[in-house]
Amino acid sequence: MQSSIGPAVMIVGAGPVGLITALVLAQQGIASRVIEAAPGLTIDLRAGTFHPPTLEMLDGIGIATEMLALGIAVRYWQSRDLQEGLVAEWDLDLLRKDTPYPYRLHLEQHRLTPILLQHVLSTGLVDVVFGHRFEALHNQGDQLEVSAQGPQGLVTWKTQWLIGADGGRSQVRKSADIKFAGYTWPERYSVLSTTFDFATLGYRENAYMSDPVQWSALFKMPDEGPPGLWRMTLPVDPETSEDEALAGPYAQHAIRRITGADDSITYPLVHQSIYSVHQRVAVRFRQGQVLLAGDAAHVNNPLGGFGLNSGIHDAISLGHALARVVKGKEGEEALDRYNRQRQQANVTYVQELSVRNKKNLEEKDPVLRAQRMQELRTVCADPIKARDYLLNSSMINSIRRAESVA
Numbered sequence: 001m002q003s004s005i006g007p008a009v010m011i012v013g014a015g016p017v018g019l020i021t022a023l024v025l026a027q028q029g030i031a032s033r034v035i036e037a038a039p040g041l042t043i044d045l046r047a048g049t050f051h052p053p054t055l056e057m058l059d060g061i062g063i064a065t066e067m068l069a070l071g072i073a074v075r076y077w078q079s080r081d082l083q084e085g086l087v088a089e090w091d092l093d094l095l096r097k098d099t100p101y102p103y104r105l106h107l108e109q110h111r112l113t114p115i116l117l118q119h120v121l122s123t124g125l126v127d128v129v130f131g132h133r134f135e136a137l138h139n140q141g142d143q144l145e146v147s148a149q150g151p152q153g154l155v156t157w158k159t160q161w162l163i164g165a166d167g168g169r170s171q172v173r174k175s176a177d178i179k180f181a182g183y184t185w186p187e188r189y190s191v192l193s194t195t196f197d198f199a200t201l202g203y204r205e206n207a208y209m210s211d212p213v214q215w216s217a218l219f220k221m222p223d224e225g226p227p228g229l230w231r232m233t234l235p236v237d238p239e240t241s242e243d244e245a246l247a248g249p250y251a252q253h254a255i256r257r258i259t260g261a262d263d264s265i266t267y268p269l270v271h272q273s274i275y276s277v278h279q280r281v282a283v284r285f286r287q288g289q290v291l292l293a294g295d296a297a298h299v300n301n302p303l304g305g306f307g308l309n310s311g312i313h314d315a316i317s318l319g320h321a322l323a324r325v326v327k328g329k330e331g332e333e334a335l336d337r338y339n340r341q342r343q344q345a346n347v348t349y350v351q352e353l354s355v356r357n358k359k360n361l362e363e364k365d366p367v368l369r370a371q372r373m374q375e376l377r378t379v380c381a382d383p384i385k386a387r388d389y390l391l392n393s394s395m396i397n398s399i400r401r402a403e404s405v406a
């Protein structure tokens, strides 16, 4: 077993949240070590929407320009109904006085992480150790001892602060014995992507379609460059096996339900995956010298695209708070404030709104569904009400709410 003293801050997980936290700390002169279980950055079909306040924050750490060069800026998004078609078309430019980024940016999460890694390494203050899976932590006086399994066996490091940015199944959270309160939905979600161009049917680059059986969310993603791909998320009921949901006919049927095409049409499929969905929030984001951020601290269904965005909001807030504490500019109350602000923003905004979005999309009662459509049409037609609606859906209100927590 190798053992050594590490930097004052250790971060578990080189996902977007871990890397952004390390970058913010390094920009304030604080060194850290990031350990990542995988042999390199992970690539999968995950987050892909960045909301205006997130872009503002990423601009603040020097990342936004590179993202904008790769991503698709989406000014309009649509609320649709599978039977009725277009219900409302939202114009994010109504937020132009609220943010310098009045649009959503679509960019695959796995295309953001290489940009982050390069910025993190160029600071010269961050040691990123791939292929090391965090296992356990032990309190040793005022230090923490962290152990990880690496290719050469067990490695231990001593550190002052440990940040769990190791995703929804966070081993850091479990080691610190922090409860992950909430529930798991019975249905799973399927994510698939196709080269079929939904714009030919009048779709904007982002659309949410309500339907009592097959609601869906559609995103145009940049992929490796034009023409890009269309990604669809839809529910898979608990009775359908994973094999069936991942088989071609299931996806073909799902796409045909949207396009209205008959069985003779087959769409080109590029990716398909299926995953379980949870609504859970850690009861504390700070326990002594252990801090949680991103999916390690909270998970939610993807309707609204809040998961990674709120994780990035955590990372920026935590990076600044911890830098002040390590530099002795503020006491540890800065970390308690991080805990209060980010925990409340998640519980009162991300959880509530993502659950409401899901319920609205899958509403089975035809009367309630019709009422909901009418409401959306009315709000969208009035620029003042539409702006209010967009302040919420774009997470601007989430940030304002978090900042108002003392």
Ligand SMILES: Cc1cc2nc3c(=O)[nH]c(=O)nc-3n(C[C@H](O)[C@H](O)[C@H](O)COP(=O)(O)OP(=O)(O)OC[C@H]3O[C@@H](n4cnc5c(N)ncnc54)[C@H](O)[C@@H]3O)c2cc1C
Pocket (backbone or CB within 6 Å): 012, 013, 014, 015, 016, 017, 018, 035, 036, 037, 038, 042, 045, 046, 047, 048, 049, 109, 132, 133, 134, 135, 165, 166, 167, 168, 170, 171, 172, 191, 275, 293, 294, 295, 296, 302, 304, 305, 306, 307, 308, 309, 310, 311
């Ligand atoms: C299908 C899907 C679609 C989504 N769509 C959206 C969307 O449109 N918008 C949005 O905002 N969010 C979306 N999300 C959520 C988003 O992907 C997550 O919120 C985001 O990945 C969280 O980032 P993170 O850095 O906290 O965790 P992760 O990205 O999960 O990174 C955690 C890292 O920690 C590593 N790790 C785990 N355990 C250990 C260990 N013991 N030791 C060392 N390393 C470890 C992992 O290998 C991983 O690299 C989606 C999620 C899924 C699954």
